[in-house]
Amino acid sequence: MKAHIKWVDGAMFLGESGSGHTIVMDGPEEAGGRNMGVRPMETVLIGLGGCASYDVVSILKKGRQDIRDVHTLLEAERADSEPKVFTRIHVHFVVTGKQLKEAQVKRAVELSAEKYCSASIMLGRAGVEITHDYEIVEID
Numbered sequence: 001m002k003a004h005i006k007w008v009d010g011a012m013f014l015g016e017s018g019s020g021h022t023i024v025m026d027g028p029e030e031a032g033g034r035n036m037g038v039r040p041m042e043t044v045l046i047g048l049g050g051c052a053s054y055d056v057v058s059i060l061k062k063g064r065q066d067i068r069d070v071h072t073l074l075e076a077e078r079a080d081s082e083p084k085v086f087t088r089i090h091v092h093f094v095v096t097g098k099q100l101k102e103a104q105v106k107r108a109v110e111l112s113a114e115k116y117c118s119a120s121i122m123l124g125r126a127g128v129e130i131t132h133d134y135e136i137v138e139i140d
Contacts, residue, residue, distance in 0.1 A: 001018055002018040003015060003016065003017055003018060004016045010026075010027070010032040010033050010034060011026055011027030011028075011031050011032045011033030011034075012024065012025070012026040012027075012033060012034065012036060012037065013025045013026070013040075015043070023037070023038065023043065024036060024037030024038070025037045025038055025039065025040050025043065026038075026039075027039065041078070041084075041086070044086070044119075044123075045074050045076050045086075045089070047119050048074065048089065048091070048117070048119040048120055048123065049072045049074045049091065051112075051117045051118060051119040051120065052072060052091055052093075052112045052113070052117045052119070052120055052132075053070055053072045053093070055108070055111065055112035055116045055117050056070060056072075056093055056095070056105075056108045056109060056112050057070050059104075059107070059108035059111055059112070059116075060095070060097075060100075060104060060105065060108050063101075063104045063108070065097060065100055065101065065104055065105070066097045066098040066099060066100070067095060067096070067097040067100070068096050068097045068098070068139060069094075069095075069096040069097075069137075070093060070094070070095050070096070071093070071094040071096075072091060072092070072093050072094075073091075073092045073094070074089060074090065074091050074092075075089070075090045075092075076088065076089045076090075077089075085126075085127075085128070086123060086128045087127075087128065087129065088128065088129045088130075088131075089123065089128055089129070089130045089131075090130075090131045090132075090133075091113075091120070091130065091131070091132045091133075092132075092133055092134070092135070093105075093109055093132070093133070093134040093135070094134070094135050094137060095134060095135070095136050095137070096136075096137040096138075096139060097136075097137075097138070097139065098138070098139055098140070099138070100136050100138065102136060105134055105136055106134065109132050109133075109134050110132075112132075113130070113132045
């Protein structure tokens with residue numbers, strides 16, 4: 001896996017993934033930015049959320065669960081002093097579907113957290129306290 005980061009100006013950077021996709025990262029005005037993109041640490045949090053969400057959706061589909069939507073909400077705390085690393089992250093899944101089996105949703109979240117989500121497991125091994133929970137929204 002590769003990435004290329006290009007400085008634009010101020011605190012703005014373009015990040016290009018090895019697969020050819022680009023994101024804009026920028027800082028707030030007080031840090032020399034124009035607030036025109038996500039912060040670099042926000043991209044880490046978004047990456048964790050995407051990784052975990054992919055796992056949960058994939059596991060539930062393989063389990064033949066009739067999922068219609070998945071929202072993943074993440075809240076992170078960072079250290080007060082430099083380096084301002086993540087110290088705690090909470091991942092909350094909102095799984096919407098028909099006749100969903102709670103045991104399968106719970107197992108999907110556990111498998112993502114313990115076995116499949118590389119981003120979550122990597123950050124956990126680096127000392128970040130990561131917690132997960134879920135809620136199920138049933139539709140007719």
